Amino acid sequence: MYLEIPKKFTPIVHQARQVAREVFRPISRKYDRAEHAYPKELDMFSSIMDGMNDGAPDGGAGAGKLARSGSGNGAAGNRNGTNMKTVLGLTELCWGDVGLALSIPRQGLGNSAIAAVANEEQLARLGNTWAAMAITEPGTGSDTAAIRTTATEDGDHYVINGEKIYVTAGERANAVVVWASLDRNKGRAAIKSFVVEKGTPGMTVERLEKKLGIRASDTAAIRFENCRVPKDNLLGDPEVSVDKGFAGAMQTFDNTRPVVAGMAIGVARAALERTREIIEQTGVDLGYHTQTWTQPAVSRELQLLEAELEAARLLTLRAAWMADNGQPNSREASMAKAKAGRVGNTVTLRCVELCGSLGYGETELLEKWARDSKILDIFEGTQQIQLLIIARRLLGKSSAELK
Amino acid sequence: MTRDPIGIALSMMNRLAANPLLDRLGLRTTTERTAYHGTRIGFRTLALAGQEFNRVANWLPKKRLPGRPASELFDLTLDEDQQMIVDSLHRLSRDTLRPGAAEADEAGAMPAAVFEATAALGLTLYAVPTEFGGVAEAQSPVTSVLIAEQLGWGDMGLAIALLAPFSVAQAITRWGTGEQQSRYLPAFCEAEPPVATIAVDEPQALFDPLELTTRADITPSGYRLNGQKNAVILGAASDILLVAASLHGQPRLFIVEAATTGLACQPDPTMGLRAAQPATLTLTNVDVSADALLGDDDFDYQAFLDMGALLRCGLAIGTSQAVLDYVIPFCNDRQAFGEPISHRQSVAFMISNLAIETDSMRMLTWRAASRAETGQAFHREACLAKLLCNEKAMEVGTNGVQLLGGHGFVKEHPVERWYRDLRSVATHIGGVHA
Numbered sequence: 001m002y003l004e005i006p007k008k009f010t011p012i013v014h015q016a017r018q019v020a021r022e023v024f025r026p027i028s029r030k031y032d033r034a035e036h037a038y039p040k041e042l043d044m045f046s047s048i049m050d051g052m053n054d055g056a057p058d059g060g061a062g063a064g065k066l067a068r069s070g071s072g073n074g075a076a077g078n079r080n081g082t083n084m085k086t087v088l089g090l091t092e093l094c095w096g097d098v099g100l101a102l103s104i105p106r107q108g109l110g111n112s113a114i115a116a117v118a119n120e121e122q123l124a125r126l127g128n129t130w131a132a133m134a135i136t137e138p139g140t141g142s143d144t145a146a147i148r149t150t151a152t153e154d155g156d157h158y159v160i161n162g163e164k165i166y167v168t169a170g171e172r173a174n175a176v177v178v179w180a181s182l183d184r185n186k187g188r189a190a191i192k193s194f195v196v197e198k199g200t201p202g203m204t205v206e207r208l209e210k211k212l213g214i215r216a217s218d219t220a221a222i223r224f225e226n227c228r229v230p231k232d233n234l235l236g237d238p239e240v241s242v243d244k245g246f247a248g249a250m251q252t253f254d255n256t257r258p259v260v261a262g263m264a265i266g267v268a269r270a271a272l273e274r275t276r277e278i279i280e281q282t283g284v285d286l287g288y289h290t291q292t293w294t295q296p297a298v299s300r301e302l303q304l305l306e307a308e309l310e311a312a313r314l315l316t317l318r319a320a321w322m323a324d325n326g327q328p329n330s331r332e333a334s335m336a337k338a339k340a341g342r343v344g345n346t347v348t349l350r351c352v353e354l355c356g357s358l359g360y361g362e363t364e365l366l367e368k369w370a371r372d373s374k375i376l377d378i379f380e381g382t383q384q385i386q387l388l389i390i391a392r393r394l395l396g397k398s399s400a401e402l403k
Numbered sequence: 404m405t406r407d408p409i410g411i412a413l414s415m416m417n418r419l420a421a422n423p424l425l426d427r428l429g430l431r432t433t434t435e436r437t438a439y440h441g442t443r444i445g446f447r448t449l450a451l452a453g454q455e456f457n458r459v460a461n462w463l464p465k466k467r468l469p470g471r472p473a474s475e476l477f478d479l480t481l482d483e484d485q486q487m488i489v490d491s492l493h494r495l496s497r498d499t500l501r502p503g504a505a506e507a508d509e510a511g512a513m514p515a516a517v518f519e520a521t522a523a524l525g526l527t528l529y530a531v532p533t534e535f536g537g538v539a540e541a542q543s544p545v546t547s548v549l550i551a552e553q554l555g556w557g558d559m560g561l562a563i564a565l566l567a568p569f570s571v572a573q574a575i576t577r578w579g580t581g582e583q584q585s586r587y588l589p590a591f592c593e594a595e596p597p598v599a600t601i602a603v604d605e606p607q608a609l610f611d612p613l614e615l616t617t618r619a620d621i622t623p624s625g626y627r628l629n630g631q632k633n634a635v636i637l638g639a640a641s642d643i644l645l646v647a648a649s650l651h652g653q654p655r656l657f658i659v660e661a662a663t664t665g666l667a668c669q670p671d672p673t674m675g676l677r678a679a680q681p682a683t684l685t686l687t688n689v690d691v692s693a694d695a696l697l698g699d700d701d702f703d704y705q706a707f708l709d710m711g712a713l714l715r716c717g718l719a720i721g722t723s724q725a726v727l728d729y730v731i732p733f734c735n736d737r738q739a740f741g742e743p744i745s746h747r748q749s750v751a752f753m754i755s756n757l758a759i760e761t762d763s764m765r766m767l768t769w770r771a772a773s774r775a776e777t778g779q780a781f782h783r784e785a786c787l788a789k790l791l792c793n794e795k796a797m798e799v800g801t802n803g804v805q806l807l808g809g810h811g812f813v814k815e816h817p818v819e820r821w822y823r824d825l826r827s828v829a830t831h832i833g834g835v836h837a
Binding site: 001002003004005006007008078079080084288289290291292293294300303304306307308310311312314315317318321335338339384386387388390391392394395396397401402403 | 473474475476477478479480481482485545609610611612613705708709712727731734735745746748751752754755756758759762763764766767769770773774777779782783784786787788789790791793794832
């Protein structure tokens with residue numbers, strides 16, 4: 001048993017931290033204020049990141065690399081692979097800036113979906129596309145099985161009709177992975193994902209949302225009107241199978257949830273570190289003691305936040321480690337996401353409070369982090385959806401029983 | 404508060420109610436059962452009452468167990484030995500500790516059956532180096548935590564009673580001089596090992612183990628101890644006590660044998676952990692020899708406290724896991740409004756959170772223990788793990804009772820006992836050492 005970050009990941013953690021500190025932090029406030037302005041600084045950086053990944057002997061890290069490991073490559077013994085590496089990398093990048101991390105080209109959640117369900121031909125063709133993910137609709141959030149967007153077969157094309165909202169990087173990405181139903185009478189089994197490339201006639205970005213946080217990341221509303229995509233762009237198996245159709249699509253989340261948990265840990269760690277620096281300047285003793293009740297209230301609170309954050313971090317590493325080792329991790333991935341989502345939010349909000357009006361002001365980034373963290377307890381499955389998934393697993397209940 | 408006439412009247416009524424005449428005249432309708440403190444039940448026949456541990460003429464040099472090499476990779480798998488220990492202790496907890504727990508709690512004693520079953524395991528052997536007759540070849544705080552988890556799953560009161568002698572053996576192995584190790588450790592490897600405990604806590608709000616009121620003063624022949632300790636696990640039954648006392652303003656530990664003059668022990672039952680027979684220990688001019696001071700230059704009191712925190716976290720995790728494992732079938736079986744209550748999100752989400760927080764405690768504790776085991780700094784990690792357990796263990800305990808509703812409040816189910824036991828996680832320091 002050993003719960004430290006393996007030494008072999010020191011370089012990637014270090015690189016990501018450099019990027020966070022030298023690229024993201026200096027422009028963090030700028031793109032928080034200039035919502036919807038494209039962060040040009042990221043283009044150069046993303047090609048550096050591509051280079052890093054392509055050159056990595058063990059397959060690199062990132063959204064497009066998830067889930068290919070852990071699918072049972074037969075290697076015996078313990079593995080620390082791309083899932084853990086991606087979690088670690090994103091944690092560091094989000095220590096820099098969550099919105100900017102979400103805007104890195106070719107690191108979209110759509111890339112994870114492609115990696116998870118695409119066949120070999122699609123992987124070769126689409127693997128290097130920057131793909132956003134379009135699931136949510138105006139009338140459907142967490143209840144993904146109820147989506148209304150349809151894909152109708154027509155010759156060698158599918159015709160997509162519907163409206164998608166909250167598409168992260170929806171305007172900037174080169175393609176969007178759209179969830180649509182082949183037959184709305186067949187329920188969730190008929191829901192498939194389709195790659196729609198940018199510029200396809202019938203696909204319109206209607207607007208970009210103005211948001212509480214992660215303003216550097218564009219969040220698009222996209223309308224599909226008789227949008228024709230080639231049949232080859234349906235990811236995975238076109239067969240409507242009651243057994244596995246929807247489950248396959250949902251599996252993407254088992255691998256992306258620990259990554260989003262890692263993002264929450266990154267932003268929370270940023271807030272906690274900065275708060276400790278600020279509080280230390282007041283001369284308060286922040287040492288770790290056995291008796292905590294005689295410490296100043298702020299010391300005990302900071303340590304409790306640190307303990308919660310460490311717990312979230314280790315639960316997240318566990319989920320990623322399980323994925324790397326081919327173990328089913330649906331429950332653990334949701335535990336990590338639930339814990340990290342709420343802890344990330346609590347930590348960043350409390351840090352603003354502990355620093356008082358200084359924390360609330362825009363001279364510090366604390367207030368920004370407190371705004372950014374909220375989305376991490378919402379997207380990739382809200383806190384409540386995670387608790388539902390965990391409970392169903394623990395109690396052995398179906399979604400019909402435990403609604 | 405001054406007494407007013409109503410207060411005086413009530414006080415008189417109270418004294419009347421306690422009057423034995425009422426009983427003699429048969430005026431009571433029911434007889435309340437007298438609580439008794441079975442201090443030595445289970446141990447009486449086995450303990451080496453009043454045993455003296457003679458100085459050893461040819462003592463072995465001080466032995467320090469090596470740490471383990473740090474792994475190259477993050478790894479949550481248990482090794483073969485750990486898995487074997489976990490499996491066998493889980494069976495023991497399921498078959499012996501759990502069934503005996505209610506009776507032990509009620510009697511405030513360890514049932515002889517439990518004692519015998521656990522004695523056969525030779526728990527203390529795992530704490531003692533091979534040179535002194537044990538089986539320990541390396542420091543293994545991770546294994547200690549896993550042991551505490553499994554025993555704590557069975558019953559925290561019994562677990563802490565079983566772990567107190569183990570902890571003393573651990574502490575002497577970790578900190579003792581060659582003379583102290585040669586003198587005491589072989590006894591822990593015998594068929595009937597001594598009963599032993601660690602006395603740190605003092606009866607004082609906001610007690611800080613770094614600011615002890617129990618004092619040690621230097622005498623020509625050694626040290627003289629004065630002070631009071633409470634919440635001492637197996638206090639009256641122990642043959643050997645490790646007593647924390649302040650020497651020149653620095654906290655240290657002293658090995659005190661039960662027969663030493665000036666040592667008085669009073670049963671002092673608590674909210675929970677009743678099977679562990681907590682006692683208050685009063686030390687009045689207790690004279691011990693110079694070699695009673697545990698350890699020498701490499702003694703680190705904070706590390707000693709941190710090792711204690713790890714084992715207590717292990718107990719907290721085990722009992723929390725017991726709560727989780729109990730409420731799942733209960734809430735699946737319990738019907739309300741025509742369906743199992745587990746079909747309600749308000750119930751189901753509480754259970755999800757029990758699982759999340761139990762695993763949170765576990766991950767933090769495992770990490771601290773694994774750092775300790777591989778020779779890395781672990782003070783911060785132990786403090787964070789303990790702080791989280793202080794908060795979450797009680798949350799698990801109270802929600803466990805809540806999920807059973809009225810059933811949780813009565814002794815028909817074990818959750819009320821776990822509730823009482825889990826309160827101690829944040830309040831106690833002594834008794835344990837990983």
